[in-house]
Amino acid sequence: MLARQFDALVDEAESGIAFDGLHVARASDGGYTFGTPDHEATGLSEAELHAHADGSPYVTNWYFWEREVQRHDSPRRAFLRRAEAAADHDPGERYEALREGLVTEWGHLRIEATVDPDDGARRYDVRHVDDADHAVADLEAHDDPLDAREIAKYDDDGMYRPLKPATNTPTGWVFPDLDWRDAVETVELFLPATVANWYREQRGELDVDHWTDTMERQTGIYGVVEELPREAVEWVAEAACDDSQCTKRREWQYSADDELAADGGAGVYPCREPCSLVVAAGRKWTKLEEEEPREYTFHLTPSEKEQVEGIVEAVADDRVDEIREADVYEDANRYRTRYLRAKLFDDHGNLGGVPTDPEAHHDAEAHDGDGDSHGDHDADNHDGDHDDHDE
Amino acid sequence: MSQALVIVAHGSHLNPGSSAPTYEHADTIRAAGAFDEVRTGYWKEEPSLREVLRTVEADEVYVVPMFISEGYFTEQVIPRELRLDGWDVADWDSDGLSADVATYVAEDTGQTVHYCGPVGTHESMTDVLIRRAESVTEDPHVGEGFGFAVVGHGTERNENSAKAIEYHAERVRETGRFDEVQALYMDEEPEVDDVTDFFESEDVVVVPLFISDGFHTQEDIPEDMGLTDDYRTGYDVPAAVDGHRIWYAGAVGTEALMADVVLERAAEAGADVSSAIEAVRETTRVAPGADD
Numbered sequence: 001m002l003a004r005q006f007d008a009l010v011d012e013a014e015s016g017i018a019f020d021g022l023h024v025a026r027a028s029d030g031g032y033t034f035g036t037p038d039h040e041a042t043g044l045s046e047a048e049l050h051a052h053a054d055g056s057p058y059v060t061n062w063y064f065w066e067r068e069v070q071r072h073d074s075p076r077r078a079f080l081r082r083a084e085a086a087a088d089h090d091p092g093e094r095y096e097a098l099r100e101g102l103v104t105e106w107g108h109l110r111i112e113a114t115v116d117p118d119d120g121a122r123r124y125d126v127r128h129v130d131d132a133d134h135a136v137a138d139l140e141a142h143d144d145p146l147d148a149r150e151i152a153k154y155d156d157d158g159m160y161r162p163l164k165p166a167t168n169t170p171t172g173w174v175f176p177d178l179d180w181r182d183a184v185e186t187v188e189l190f191l192p193a194t195v196a197n198w199y200r201e202q203r204g205e206l207d208v209d210h211w212t213d214t215m216e217r218q219t220g221i222y223g224v225v226e227e228l229p230r231e232a233v234e235w236v237a238e239a240a241c242d243d244s245q246c247t248k249r250r251e252w253q254y255s256a257d258d259e260l261a262a263d264g265g266a267g268v269y270p271c272r273e274p275c276s277l278v279v280a281a282g283r284k285w286t287k288l289e290e291e292e293p294r295e296y297t298f299h300l301t302p303s304e305k306e307q308v309e310g311i312v313e314a315v316a317d318d319r320v321d322e323i324r325e326a327d328v329y330e331d332a333n334r335y336r337t338r339y340l341r342a343k344l345f346d347d348h349g350n351l352g353g354v355p356t357d358p359e360a361h362h363d364a365e366a367h368d369g370d371g372d373s374h375g376d377h378d379a380d381n382h383d384g385d386h387d388d389h390d391e
Numbered sequence: 392m393s394q395a396l397v398i399v400a401h402g403s404h405l406n407p408g409s410s411a412p413t414y415e416h417a418d419t420i421r422a423a424g425a426f427d428e429v430r431t432g433y434w435k436e437e438p439s440l441r442e443v444l445r446t447v448e449a450d451e452v453y454v455v456p457m458f459i460s461e462g463y464f465t466e467q468v469i470p471r472e473l474r475l476d477g478w479d480v481a482d483w484d485s486d487g488l489s490a491d492v493a494t495y496v497a498e499d500t501g502q503t504v505h506y507c508g509p510v511g512t513h514e515s516m517t518d519v520l521i522r523r524a525e526s527v528t529e530d531p532h533v534g535e536g537f538g539f540a541v542v543g544h545g546t547e548r549n550e551n552s553a554k555a556i557e558y559h560a561e562r563v564r565e566t567g568r569f570d571e572v573q574a575l576y577m578d579e580e581p582e583v584d585d586v587t588d589f590f591e592s593e594d595v596v597v598v599p600l601f602i603s604d605g606f607h608t609q610e611d612i613p614e615d616m617g618l619t620d621d622y623r624t625g626y627d628v629p630a631a632v633d634g635h636r637i638w639y640a641g642a643v644g645t646e647a648l649m650a651d652v653v654l655e656r657a658a659e660a661g662a663d664v665s666s667a668i669e670a671v672r673e674t675t676r677v678a679p680g681a682d683d
Contacts, residue, residue: 071448074448076448146418149414153407154407160405160406160407162403162404162405162435162436163437164436164437165437188446192437192438192442192443192446193437193438193439193442193443193445193446196442196445196446197442197445200445207499209441217471219467219468219471220463220467220468272442273441275437275439276404276434276435276436276439277404280404280435
């Protein structure tokens with residue numbers, strides 16, 4: 001216990017302390033009471049109070065929460081309390097566990113809290129859950145929370161990550177020794193607003209915007225998304241919001257009284273409305289769903305039909321990179337796929353020589369579908385305040 | 392009472408560089424220490440505009456849009472997503488260039504939000520354009536013998552966008568620092584494609600009035616001006632085009648002094664940031680010995 005911690009304790013005793021099992025008060029005769037779940041002493045002089053308080057985890061624990069973290073009823077405090085399971089264990093047990101390190105997970109983040117028992121200061125190690133067993137020296141160590149933005153920007157293959165809670169969080173880095181402020185900030189920068197929304201949910205105050213709420217609010221080029229059919233919204237949720245794709249737990253439904261059948265997932269933090277990526281993809285799907293099905297006739301061997309299905313499965317499950325070059329038993333193997341193309345595509349890329357649009361015989365453009373693939377990207381590629389409401 | 396700054400920007404699902412200037416300017420302002428919290432929010436990235444305010448603990452929030460002009464985003468999207476209760480564009484009382492601040496309560500958080508006009512129309516943006524010229528030429532006194540072009544989209548999508556270009560071009564002209572000043576556009580006359588037709592000066596600095604580098608500033612404009620046949624191979628600075636030397640600066644929004652414009656916006660909205668403005672003006676100086 002530091003001198004300033006005892007001074008604070010004496011100060012606060014005047015109005016009485018009751019926190020995490022610690023009970024300190026000053027009686028009208030000037031004597032102090034010092035109590036914990038295990039023991040209580042009354043009529044203490046200041047020197048005697050010091051003797052009881054010194055070395056007590058209850059005192060440094062009180063100081064840490066009430067004089068450093070403070071901010072009762074705030075997301076950051078609730079998050080830090082969760083990081084040491086404060087609701088389940090009194091400070092005595094907690095300090096024992098924190099000595100070894102208490103681990104919690106937040107999406108792909110692994111957060112290990114430890115305590116300095118002399119002053120109650122917490123330190124936090126934040127890294128990818130998959131790096132749990134690595135020594136700090138084997139990882140790229142950081143101490144500035146702002147570094148999290150750059151780390152979170154690219155996946156392990158160096159590709160841009162537009163969605164921070166997506167399941168492609170990169171590995172190989174660690175913030176080994178953060179104080180509580182920087183720990184909260186680091187988590188915020190890896191997974192923006194997840195702590196705030198989790199906290200609201202804990203309090204029963206999460207403001208969920210369901211699909212119809214969010215799409216009705218859209219304007220400009222996204223105004224069309226509200227026209228996406230109900231059944232297609234199921235496919236959107238299955239495609240984009242599954243636990244295999246995003247660490248958020250989808251709480252939004254089609255509407256407040258119309259739940260989607262797709263699994264919302266088991267993530268610790270909620271997803272309170274369709275994200276901008278889902279809205280943007282939803283726009284593309286809305287346009288695609290405006291097309292009417294046509295009947296095409298292709299002649300495929302049974303294995304070719306299964307191979308087409310296998311290729312779709314491999315792309316959808318992001319397995320293409322895992323298929324070995326010579327593994328010709330895999331449907332999505334590159335040689336197998338090139339063979340299929342050589343056999344079944346004509347010079348214009350038409351499957352089975354069948355034009356996409358029967359009217360446009362062998363017109364290469366016809367294969368391009370809506371032909372506005374670039375236009376769809378406009379709002380992204382453009383730099384500043386593009387008026388994307390008038391396309 | 393604690394005060395927070397929230398810088399809001401477009402962001403991108405495809406271009407990792409889109410958010411970079413916003414982060415950089417936020418970091419500069421954070422380091423200056425004028426705000427208890429400095430956060431960023433995006434239309435296409437996270438935290439979303441919808442959720443950024445709940446990541447801020449302060450009760451008093453200054454929101455500055457990293458946008459070039461008043462229009463669809465500043466007037467519709469941002470106020471809607473921030474849930475500014477009672478937002479009415481008339482409260483800005485703007486002629487398309489003069490939006491300063493309007494104050495509301497955010498419906499979901501109860502915070503007082505001072506919603507500022509975009510950085511692009513602030514008068515101090517002219518200083519940033521000039522600073523950009525100093526940076527690209529590495530000459531703190533650049534001006535004599537030089538032409539200066541401000542490049543924008545044009546009116547096709549937003550009338551106010553062209554107003555902002557004209558406004559700053561005129562203000563650069565009024566300084567008398569450059570021999571010639573011209574506003575150019577991507578999709579209307581006078582077009583940036585013909586940049587050399589509009590200048591007598593051999594040396595011309597070209598600064599796009601864009602927030603971040605991306606498709607237009609890194610691909611379209613360099614190819615349109617003839618700096619390169621293929622943007623992927625890059626271009627020289629300066630590049631020789633039709634007997635001129637074109638000093639192409641890239642997006643003005645990447646210039647460090649942009650942080651000052653953000654602070655000016657917040658200051659005019661009532662934030663107590665005067666000491667930070669001095670600090671930022673000093674620390675963002677790139678070209679040595681420049682005098683503002």
